[in-house]
Amino acid sequence: MNGLARDTLFVPRLYDEQLVPLIFAAYAADLAQRVAARPATSVLEIAAGTGAVTRELAARLPTGTTIVATDLQQPMLDFAMRVGTGRPIEWRQADALQLPFASRTFDVVACQFGVMFFPDKARAFAEARRVLRPGGALIFNVWDRIEENxxxxxxxxxxAAMFPADPPRFLPRVPHGYSDIAAIRRDLAAGGFNARPQFETVTARSAAASPRIPALAYCLGTPLRAEIEMRKPSGLEAAVDAVEALIAERLGDGPVEGRLKAHVVVAET
Structure with missing residues (x-):
């Protein structure tokens, strides 16, 4: 398995049941609210995952607004379709670097915490720009620096303490590796978004009933699992225990809360 494949290897059930309420739900509601505030008859979501934002869009957008939700990983879409949205949605497997849609098809393109995974961000932005109608907008969010989360x-x-010679770096390298606003501006400009994009930093709180919940969510439900198993095939349980212990040390051994911080970006055509 190559590096790109490992970096996108999420476990849909664990992702949706544990990570979505832990770190994604508040930002999904925020993103959908921003989309709903714009006049739109057609919305495209890219990197929809298990449908956290899709469900929010379905609840907030007028029934006459069409919603197309896409993801590169079919298992994530399959899970999202099983959960459902309460209204008709078009689900489609698609690569953000080569969207299978005609130019000028959508009023809004939305993406929740997916841009960081695109191997060529300027190309992905150019594709979003291509499928947007004049006056449309790309609305997405990215995590701030890992130290802020x-x-x-x-x-x-x-x-890092468990594997000091070769620490797993998935979280700072990918999800939290695209927080530089200047770099995002450059990539948007390279993708054809000539108007100055809007940035807003949004903070939130993440809560869990115990430190073990985030330990399980991150170690078993994200590409960290593959990184741990590459270093020690039988090391998952020890990794979960180590993460649980440090979260308890930092945030308490009962119900825990953690700080979240992300940037929301609006780029208009």
């Missing part, structure tokens, strides 16, 4: 930072620190 308590659970992710603790996970990374615990695994």
């Amino acid at each position: 308590d659970f992710a930072d603790a996970v990374t620190a615990a695994l």
